Amino acid sequence: DQVKMTHDRQRGSFSGRIGYVLAVAGSAVGLGNIWRFPYLAAKYGGGIFLLIYILLTATFGYVLIMSETSIGRMTRKSPVGAFEAFGKGKANKVGGWLNAVIPMLIVPYYSTIGGWVVKYLVEYIRGDVQVLAQDGYFGDFISDSWQAEFWFIIFAILIFAIILGGVENGVERMSKIMMPVLVVLAVVVTVYSVTRPGALEGVKYFLIPNFSHFSWMTVVAAMGQMFYSLSIAMGILYTYGSYTRKEMDLEKSTTQVEIFDTAIAILAGLMIIPAVFAFSGGDASNLQAGPSLMFITLPKVFASMGIGTAAGILFFVLVLLAALTSAVSLMETSVSTFMDELHWSRRKSCFLMAVIMLVLGTASSMGYGLLDFIKIFGMSFLDFFDFMTNSVMMPLAALATCILVTKVIGFDKIIKEIESSSAFKRKKLYVFCIKYLAPVCLIIILLSSIANVLG
Numbered sequence: 001d002q003v004k005m006t007h008d009r010q011r012g013s014f015s016g017r018i019g020y021v022l023a024v025a026g027s028a029v030g031l032g033n034i035w036r037f038p039y040l041a042a043k044y045g046g047g048i049f050l051l052i053y054i055l056l057t058a059t060f061g062y063v064l065i066m067s068e069t070s071i072g073r074m075t076r077k078s079p080v081g082a083f084e085a086f087g088k089g090k091a092n093k094v095g096g097w098l099n100a101v102i103p104m105l106i107v108p109y110y111s112t113i114g115g116w117v118v119k120y121l122v123e124y125i126r127g128d129v130q131v132l133a134q135d136g137y138f139g140d141f142i143s144d145s146w147q148a149e150f151w152f153i154i155f156a157i158l159i160f161a162i163i164l165g166g167v168e169n170g171v172e173r174m175s176k177i178m179m180p181v182l183v184v185l186a187v188v189v190t191v192y193s194v195t196r197p198g199a200l201e202g203v204k205y206f207l208i209p210n211f212s213h214f215s216w217m218t219v220v221a222a223m224g225q226m227f228y229s230l231s232i233a234m235g236i237l238y239t240y241g242s243y244t245r246k247e248m249d250l251e252k253s254t255t256q257v258e259i260f261d262t263a264i265a266i267l268a269g270l271m272i273i274p275a276v277f278a279f280s281g282g283d284a285s286n287l288q289a290g291p292s293l294m295f296i297t298l299p300k301v302f303a304s305m306g307i308g309t310a311a312g313i314l315f316f317v318l319v320l321l322a323a324l325t326s327a328v329s330l331m332e333t334s335v336s337t338f339m340d341e342l343h344w345s346r347r348k349s350c351f352l353m354a355v356i357m358l359v360l361g362t363a364s365s366m367g368y369g370l371l372d373f374i375k376i377f378g379m380s381f382l383d384f385f386d387f388m389t390n391s392v393m394m395p396l397a398a399l400a401t402c403i404l405v406t407k408v409i410g411f412d413k414i415i416k417e418i419e420s421s422s423a424f425k426r427k428k429l430y431v432f433c434i435k436y437l438a439p440v441c442l443i444i445i446l447l448s449s450i451a452n453v454l455g
């Protein structure tokens with residue numbers, strides 16, 4: 001016990017299960033839930049998409065979370081150290097660094113979008129509902145490079161302020177305050193939205209499975225979204241797992257995180273789909289606007305409402321909390337890798353990440369303005385980083401985890417780690433999914449991304 005105590009004193013840790021679950025839920029619930037999930041659900045079949053999404057979460061998502069967190073706890077390391085704990089060969093090095101580099105590439109562009117959210121919130125607080133709803137407003141804003149850069153830096157400062165506080169005082173404390181507020185806000189905005197006149201049609205479209213809307217793409221899109229939403233394959237779950245104590249029930253925590261994440265995604269669907277449905281007179285095509293939904297379509301919906309300013313403020317506070325807790329998890333993982341691998345202090349590691357943020361985040365923020373002339377494979381910086389990480393690197397990183405579990409560590413050890421705190425109820429499901437289902441899903445995701453680029 002003495003050893004464990006010294007260890008916990010050196011390496012940060014969560015104080016208990018609630019802190020852990022809220023921190024992981026904070027990581028999972030992000031822009032992916034509020035901005036990405038509703039438009040994908042609307043585009044790929046509504047209720048049937050939701051059904052498939054839930055099935056995948058309970059199988060494919062479940063085993064990946066369980067694997068990453070248990071390996072993190074077993075090794076007490078962020079991804080690089082975790083992989084290398086099972087041999088210092090090349091394959092383990094590549095697998096570990098692949099998982100570790102992903103959050104470093106994501107957090108800069110995620111923070112660019114976080115900056116846009118802060119900007120919109122500030123505008124709503126100033127009361128400019130109609131201005132935000134004007135045609136071309138969003139495009140003009142993001143192509144104004146110094147503005148975009150300014151809001152990006154504001155968002156980045158918020159993240160660093162939390163990260164410098166450490167695991168218990170920074171990440172955990174923030175999650176314990178912000179996540180309950182987020183839930184309350186989500187419920188308030190949803191209730192408001194579904195009680196608008198004409199909203200019911202949208203609710204039906206979103207919730208009732210209609211099998212004629214089913215297509216192969218429904219499954220592929222649901223797979224990709226589940227992956228994105230649960231913060232899998234970004235090193236985060238290794239790192240957060242490494243901050244947990246041996247007696248914590250990993251299986252129960254994982255189930256709670258998945259329920260939390262899915263519930264918020266459903267609420268986001270309920271707040272956005274019916275409102276846009278009612279606004280466009282039952283026409284679903286507005287919903288498929290994709291990324292612009294949150295910054296272009298919704299402001300128009302808010303402007304058409306009587307109390308649009310209040311709705312806008314509540315909604316963007318909600319999005320800001322979601323984005324902030326996710327960005328913090330990406331940053332904590334990156335910082336943790338430097339602390340583990342370079343044996344640097346938290347401060348010094350933060351400084352290195354600040355440099356990376358400044359370079360990549362500025363490229364993302366200015367990619368629609370001053371740096372518009374630079375395109376990588378036809379994409380702006382932000383789109384390129386998003387594509388590289390989500391479509392290429394993350395499926396590979398998750399495959400590396402599957403291989404690590406099945407070929408290197410072996411099920412027995414993982415199962416033992418999980419059972420060290422409580423009975424492992426879904427052991428058979430776990431073994432089956434990590435061996436067969438997860439690799440197959442991952443290969444399908446990879447192939448579909450490749451097809452997307454070529455097509």
Ligand code: PFF
Nearest residue numbers: 028030031032033229231326
């Ligand atoms: N899981 C979070 C979300 O749904 O927004 C965080 C996240 C997902 C960050 C995907 C980055 C990312 F590429």
